[in-house]
Amino acid sequence: MMNNKKNKRYKYLIFTLVTCLVIIVTIAIVIKSITQAIIPQITFLGEVNFPTGLKFKNTEIGGLSGIIYNADKQIYYAISDDRSSKAPARFYTLKIDLESEKISEETVTFIDVITLLNEISQPFPPLSIDPEGITFTGTHLFISSEGDRKRQIQPFIKEFSLAGKQLRNLPLPEKFLIQADSGIRNNLALENLTITPSKKYLFTATENALVQDGAEASVTAGSPCRILQYDLIKSQPEKEFLYITEPITSTSNNLGGFKTNGLVELIALDDTHLLSLERSFSLDTGNTIKLFQVDLSDADNIQQINSLNSKLTNISPVQKELLLDLSNLELISDNIEGMTFGPRLADGRRSLILISDNNFNPLQVTQVLIFTTNL
Numbered sequence: 001m002m003n004n005k006k007n008k009r010y011k012y013l014i015f016t017l018v019t020c021l022v023i024i025v026t027i028a029i030v031i032k033s034i035t036q037a038i039i040p041q042i043t044f045l046g047e048v049n050f051p052t053g054l055k056f057k058n059t060e061i062g063g064l065s066g067i068i069y070n071a072d073k074q075i076y077y078a079i080s081d082d083r084s085s086k087a088p089a090r091f092y093t094l095k096i097d098l099e100s101e102k103i104s105e106e107t108v109t110f111i112d113v114i115t116l117l118n119e120i121s122q123p124f125p126p127l128s129i130d131p132e133g134i135t136f137t138g139t140h141l142f143i144s145s146e147g148d149r150k151r152q153i154q155p156f157i158k159e160f161s162l163a164g165k166q167l168r169n170l171p172l173p174e175k176f177l178i179q180a181d182s183g184i185r186n187n188l189a190l191e192n193l194t195i196t197p198s199k200k201y202l203f204t205a206t207e208n209a210l211v212q213d214g215a216e217a218s219v220t221a222g223s224p225c226r227i228l229q230y231d232l233i234k235s236q237p238e239k240e241f242l243y244i245t246e247p248i249t250s251t252s253n254n255l256g257g258f259k260t261n262g263l264v265e266l267i268a269l270d271d272t273h274l275l276s277l278e279r280s281f282s283l284d285t286g287n288t289i290k291l292f293q294v295d296l297s298d299a300d301n302i303q304q305i306n307s308l309n310s311k312l313t314n315i316s317p318v319q320k321e322l323l324l325d326l327s328n329l330e331l332i333s334d335n336i337e338g339m340t341f342g343p344r345l346a347d348g349r350r351s352l353i354l355i356s357d358n359n360f361n362p363l364q365v366t367q368v369l370i371f372t373t374n375l
Contacts, residue, residue: 040293040323040373040374040375041373041374042291042323042324042352042371042372042373042375043349043371043372043373044329044331044369044370044371045098045103045370045371045372046102046103046107046370047103047331047367047368047369047370048103048104048105048107048108048367048368048370049334049365049366049367049368050108050365050366050368051365051366052358052360052361052362052363052364052365052366053362054366056092056110056113057112057113058087059080059086059087059090059113060082060086060087060360061080061092061110061366062080062082062086062357062358062359062360062366063080063081063082063357063358063359063360064078064079064080064081064092064337064338064355064356064357064358064366065079065080065081065131065132065133065191065264065337065338065357066078066079066132066133066134066135066192066193066265066337066338067079067094067134067338067339067340067353067355068134068135068136068141068340069136069340069341069342069343069353070136071343072138074095074343075093075094075095075111076093076094076095076096076340076342076353077091077092077093077094077134077136077141077162078091078092078093078094078134078338078355079091079131079132079133079134079143079338080092080131081130081131081132081357082360083126083127083128083129083130083148084123084124084125084126084127084128084129085126085127086360088115088116088123088124089115089116089123089124089129089131090113090114090115090116090164091113091114091116091131091134091141091143091164092110092111092112092113092114093110093111093112093113093114094108094109094110094111095108095109095111096108096109096342096351096353096368096370097109098342098343098345098351098370103370107368107370108368114162114163114164115164116129116131116143116160116164116166117160117164117165117166118166119166121165121166127148127151127153128153129145129153130145130146130147130148130153130187131143131144131145132144132145132146132189132190132191132192132337133157133190133191133192133193133204133265134193134338135193135194135195135202136195137159137195137199137232138199139162140159140160140161140162140167141159141160141161141162142157142158142159142160142170142193142195142202143157143158143159143160143193144156144157144190144191144192144193144204145157145158145190146184146187146188146189146190146191147178147184147189148186149178149183149184149185149186150186152178153178154172154177154178155172155176155177155178155184155189155190156169156170156172157169157170157172157190157193157202157204157230158170168235170202170230170235170237171235171236171237172237173228173237173240173303175210175212175306175307176189176190176206176210176226176228181211181212182210182211182212182306182307183210183211183212184206184210184211185206185208185209185210185211185216187207188206188207188208188216188260188262189206189207190204190205190206190207191205191206191207191262191263191264191265191337192204192205192207192263192264192265192266192277193266194266194267194268194274195232195268196268196270196271197268197269197270198270198271199232200231200232200233200271201229201230201231201232201268201271202229202230202232203227203228203229203230203266203268203274204227204228204230204266205225205226205227205228205243205263205266205276206225206226206263207225207262207263207264208223208225208245208262208263209223209224209225209226209308210226210308212306212307212308212309213226213307213308213309214308214309214312216260217245217246217247217248217260217261217262217280218247218248218259219247219248219250219252219253219259219282220247220253221247222244222245222246222247222261223244223245223261223262224242224243224244224308224312224317225242225243225244225245225262225263226240226241226242226243226302227240227241227242227243227266227274227296227318228240229241237303238303239301239303240301240302240303241296241299241300241301241302241317241318242299242300242302242308242312242315242316242317242318243263243276243294243317243318243320244317245261245262245263245278246261246278246280246290247261248260248261248280248281248282249261249280249282249285249288250280250282250284250285251284251285252282252284257282257283257284258281258282258283259281259282259283260280260281260282261278261279261280261281261288262278262279263276263277263278264277264278264279264336264337265277265337265338265339266294267339267340267341269293269375272295272296272297273293273294273295273296274293274294274296275291275292275293275294275323275339275375276291276292276293276294276320277289277290277291277292277336277337277339277354278290278292279335279336279337281335286332286333287333287334287335287336288325288326288327288333289325289326289327289333289336289354290322290324290325290326291322291323291324291325291326291339292320292321292322292323293320293321293323293375294318294319294320295318295319295320295321296318297319298316298319299316299317299318299319300315300316300317302315326369331369333356333367333369334356334358334364334365334366334367335356335357335358335359335364336354336355336356336367336369337355337356337357338354338355338356338357339352339353339354339355340352340353341353341375345372347372349372349373349374350372350373350374350375351370351371351372351373352370352371352372352373352375353368353369353370353371354367354368354369354370354371355367355368355369356368
């Protein structure tokens, strides 16, 4: 009788242990699955380069500082930052064929070039515009211009038709406008644009701090940028957030030589999460390109703060997490400034396209980098 009771207890103990083990293994598998699903994975597929000086339809291809994808037409729009100097201000349409497993020179094809027209339906006069950011509403394009502080030309965000006709203007908060002691810095202004998948919001950001907000990025410190959120239904700016760039990547802190780092591109993942692209350049290290995931959820709305000087320690900035440092890849990055999601590939992953602004410099190229991601 006692032996039977011991056997029952033993069997119960074994059953309990096996059940617990099964539960533990199941939980581990679920946790691993969830973790794999949420950890961003970015895989480099290849690059396509175009030499500076390449002519297309009586224009020189170059200065491509922003790119966006039209899924319905399966084409891309890339904005040139030519200030109507080499040809009238314009954007290009491109095809990027990702059906082939191999990336080659034929992967990227320029299809057309469209001239931007001002409010009187004329091409922008030379030096009157510095187009940098571009995004797609589903029917039209928004394009940002950095303006020109030296020439007292204000920045703007305007909506254009796909034929280049100007449709409307989004108002900029006064703190961004060029004034004696405030406003955007020259060539460090509205470099980026993105619209949320919900179509509710448009985001843009300064590449570095406004004059009244703090210093430009240095080797020892980043620069306090402002992310500006628009309500697209009301066509009004409604929030601003503090984004602090990384310091300039450089092995030398001497004063000689050009150095910079800035927030050059944004992609909206949803209404409160973005991808940000920072481009650092110094003569000793070249271009350093870093991709971050940005969370606005717990960041303070700084819309009512006209100057961030002496207030930074009391402000909660956006949170950002490094996803990719292109320095870790076996490639030499050019001046990457544009980024967009492309189509989903056969395996379900999304394509991610990066493009460079060659500054119309014969020592540089127009570089198209192609990735896949589970973002």
